[in-house]
Structures are given as C-alpha cells and as structure tokens.
Amino acid sequence: MASDRKPPxxxxxxxxxxxxxxxGLKQLYDSVVEEDLPDSFKDLLARLDEIEPKRAPGQGGGGSPSPDDRGARP
Structure with a gap:
C-alpha cells in the first residue's frame, strides 16, 4: 500500500x-535569453508577417493534406 511507504x-x-x-550553465542560458534578436531575423519576421496567408488546409487551399483529410473524397 502507498500509505505504508515512508519517505527516505x-x-x-x-x-x-x-x-x-x-x-555557469544558468549564466549562459540567462545571457542567451536576454540577447536581442539580430536585425536580419527581425527583418525576416516582418517579411513573413506581410505575406498574405494562403487558404488554410481543409478550405480548398491545396497543399499537403492533414492527417484528417487523408482518404477523404470530394
């Protein structure tokens, strides 16, 4: 029984x-977390935000079928 067990x-x-x-590992982790994003990465994120999203899967947008769409017939 679990109640019979005693803590070590x-x-x-x-x-x-x-x-x-x-x-040392904690100091390294903290320095990485506090580090600013490079400008090139910020630019990439901004460009990705500007792209008009394509239709989501399941809304006739083509692309790879999701696992739920496999075997579905139109």
Whole structure:
C-alpha cells in the first residue's frame, strides 16, 4: 500500500549545493535569453508577417493534406 511507504531518511548536514557547472550553465542560458534578436531575423519576421496567408488546409487551399483529410473524397 502507498500509505505504508515512508519517505527516505534525511541526510544529516547542510543541504546539497548544485555543482559548479550548473551556475555557469544558468549564466549562459540567462545571457542567451536576454540577447536581442539580430536585425536580419527581425527583418525576416516582418517579411513573413506581410505575406498574405494562403487558404488554410481543409478550405480548398491545396497543399499537403492533414492527417484528417487523408482518404477523404470530394
């Protein structure tokens, strides 16, 4: 039974500290997250936003059928 289980015994002493490399990895991650997007990437996103969306699948727009459209007959 689950109620019969006991939590593992606590280890005596101070709590375990994360390894040294964990601090470096967190600093690297934080620096990447805070980094600004390059101008070329911003330009690409702006151009993609300007493109008129084509018909969505299932609305007669052609393209690849979705898994739900496979085997469907007109």
């Amino acid at each position: 015994p606590a280890t005596p002493g101070p709590p375990q500290r994360a390894p040294e490399w964990a601090d």
